[in-house]
Amino acid sequence: MPSELRRAPRRVVAGFGLAMRSYSHYLEPRSTEELARIFGRAAEEGLHIALRGTGNSYGDAAIAHRELVVDTAGMNRVLSFDREQGVIDIEPGVTIRDLWTQVLPHGFWPAVVPGTMKPTLAGVAAMNVHGKNNYKVGPIGDHVLDFDLLTPAGQTLRCSRTENRELFHAAISGFGMLGAFTRMKLRLKHVESGFLRVETIRTRDLAESFAIFEERCPEPDYLVGWLDGVVGGRSAGRGVLHAASYLPASEDPLGAARSLQIEAQELPSRILGVPKSLLWMGMRPFLNNLGVRCINAAKYQASRLHRNGHRYLQSHVGFAFLLDYVPEWRRAYGLGGLIQYQPFVPRAEAPRVFGELIALARKRGMPPYLLVLKRHRPDDFLLTHAVDGYSLAMDLRVTAANREALWKLGHDMSEIVLAAGGRFYFAKDALLAPHHVRRAWGDERWNAFLALKRTHDPRGVLRTDLARRLLGEELWGS
Numbered sequence: 091m092p093s094e095l096r097r098a099p100r101r102v103v104a105g106f107g108l109a110m111r112s113y114s115h116y117l118e119p120r121s122t123e124e125l126a127r128i129f130g131r132a133a134e135e136g137l138h139i140a141l142r143g144t145g146n147s148y149g150d151a152a153i154a155h156r157e158l159v160v161d162t163a164g165m166n167r168v169l170s171f172d173r174e175q176g177v178i179d180i181e182p183g184v185t186i187r188d189l190w191t192q193v194l195p196h197g198f199w200p201a202v203v204p205g206t207m208k209p210t211l212a213g214v215a216a217m218n219v220h221g222k223n224n225y226k227v228g229p230i231g232d233h234v235l236d237f238d239l240l241t242p243a244g245q246t247l248r249c250s251r252t253e254n255r256e257l258f259h260a261a262i263s264g265f266g267m268l269g270a271f272t273r274m275k276l277r278l279k280h281v282e283s284g285f286l287r288v289e290t291i292r293t294r295d296l297a298e299s300f301a302i303f304e305e306r307c308p309e310p311d312y313l314v315g316w317l318d319g320v321v322g323g324r325s326a327g328r329g330v331l332h333a334a335s336y337l338p339a340s341e342d343p344l345g346a347a348r349s350l351q352i353e354a355q356e357l358p359s360r361i362l363g364v365p366k367s368l369l370w371m372g373m374r375p376f377l378n379n380l381g382v383r384c385i386n387a388a389k390y391q392a393s394r395l396h397r398n399g400h401r402y403l404q405s406h407v408g409f410a411f412l413l414d415y416v417p418e419w420r421r422a423y424g425l426g427g428l429i430q431y432q433p434f435v436p437r438a439e440a441p442r443v444f445g446e447l448i449a450l451a452r453k454r455g456m457p458p459y460l461l462v463l464k465r466h467r468p469d470d471f472l473l474t475h476a477v478d479g480y481s482l483a484m485d486l487r488v489t490a491a492n493r494e495a496l497w498k499l500g501h502d503m504s505e506i507v508l509a510a511g512g513r514f515y516f517a518k519d520a521l522l523a524p525h526h527v528r529r530a531w532g533d534e535r536w537n538a539f540l541a542l543k544r545t546h547d548p549r550g551v552l553r554t555d556l557a558r559r560l561l562g563e564e565l566w567g568s
């Protein structure tokens with residue numbers, strides 16, 4: 091059949107922020123054999139593939155306009171789970187939710203989780219995600235023992251720290267460009283209780299937010315800061331930080347046997363009496379500069395109800411997946427959606443750089459509606475985003491009227507980040523240009539990555555819209 095894949099059904103496929111979309115053929119293979127066949131056919135038919143998990147990358151990392159999106163979320167069996175060693179062998183479409191529900195009752199938790207439980211393990215490995223504990227345990231890649239990678243050239247390669255070492259360190263962080271993960275083995279974190287002990291710390295401005303991070307790290311197991319990106323003047327960068335640590339079984343008021351059960355973890359189905367599924371509609375009228383100013387002020391004032399240093403117990407799920415409390419919250423941003431921009435900046439420069447970025451976004455009338463501050467440490471992965479420093483995730487609203495100005499803002503912010511030796515994150519990107527990534531990772535790393543791409547995907551089959559934007563000129567001349 092000359093054009094089998096081109097007859098596959100088509101649909102609109104979006105990045106999580108809904109600001110970047112593609113109209114693509116869509117296939118959902120259920121086995122490695124089926125996936126291998128699709129790779130072979132795509133090469134013959136001259137069709138390019140975007141691998142996709144559950145589409146939680148904010149921008150264009152898992153879409154491919156007029157091409158083929160191959161969704162591996164349906165390959166989702168747990169192959170084995172060693173409850174003694176805390177090691178699990180899984181297929182690529184197993185989600186973070188599948189993982190914690192399977193392992194927590196046995197006293198384990200994924201060592202690294204993003205702020206939502208919806209992503210697949212293939213998606214989080216491709217982006218090498220970090221958690222609120224990055225400064226302490228590194229990214230997810232540090233907890234992967236080995237994986238099988240199906241390359242577009244048709245080979246399945248076992249990769250680990252001793253076998254196909256270079257590919258191991260490049261496919262993790264390689265944003266789905268070098269092959270498809272078809273199996274992965276992970277080491278889990280042993281936990282004694284289903285609870286964390288959490289402490290909240292209110293900060294008056296950006297300088298104090300950084301001072302607390304510096305003072306506290308690396309003592310708690312997790313540390314994260316919510317900052318107010320709308321308020322200016324002396325209060326710019328004020329916020330509420332959360333420090334959390336694993337609870338020993340001896341301090342668990344429910345008893346570990348109960349707190350480790352799934353029922354003790356689930357998020358509430360209603361908030362203030364409103365079904366969770368409707369909450370985003372109530373948020374919608376507030377997602378403008380004035381509305382967010384009011385919400386942020388209320389949130390900050392509410393933190394004053396407790397004395398600074400207030401401590402309480404919270405489930406792992408409640409602490410880790412705050413953004414899952416309000417399903418479909420992204421829809422509150424309206425038709426244009428949102429983008430997220432997350433620069434990573436070395437420690438010494440981060441306070442100045444993040445201060446400048448927030449001020450610039452405010453000055454241009456596009457303040458970030460959500461700001462999240464995290465501490466990071468370097469790791470061994472080829473296109474790692476982490477540096478010995480900090481990241482600031484900025485949620486920016488996109489409208490038909492501001493789109494051009496927002497992309498210009500992104501360009502100007504990236505210049506500031508690069509001048510300070512910073513990097514970016516492909517899972518959160520919509521704004522970067524090719525020269526930004528070369529400068530961010532340097533010629534040596536970037537050329538090594540392109541060389542691996544040419545070796546394992548000589549026909550350029552794996553080509554998302556993100557790849558076309560950032561690698562297109564150099565690899566394919568377009």
Ligand SMILES: Cc1cc2nc3c(=O)[nH]c(=O)nc-3n(C[C@H](O)[C@H](O)[C@H](O)COP(=O)(O)OP(=O)(O)OC[C@H]3O[C@@H](n4cnc5c(N)ncnc54)[C@H](O)[C@@H]3O)c2cc1C
Pocket residue numbers: 106140141142143144145146147148151152162182203204205206208209210211212213214215216217218219220221222265266267269270271272413517518554
């Ligand atoms: C609310 C929210 C909070 C988040 N919080 C964090 C956070 O705290 N920390 C963080 O690091 N990230 C965070 N993220 C980003 C998210 O973790 C990543 O974008 C992750 O990659 C999403 O996984 P996914 O399964 O949805 O993959 P997708 O977004 O569908 O794809 C991600 C990448 O994986 C590739 N891919 C998919 N399947 C395969 C496969 N089988 N083999 C090889 N490559 C494949 C795709 O081509 C793409 O490049 C957050 C995202 C959201 C929406």
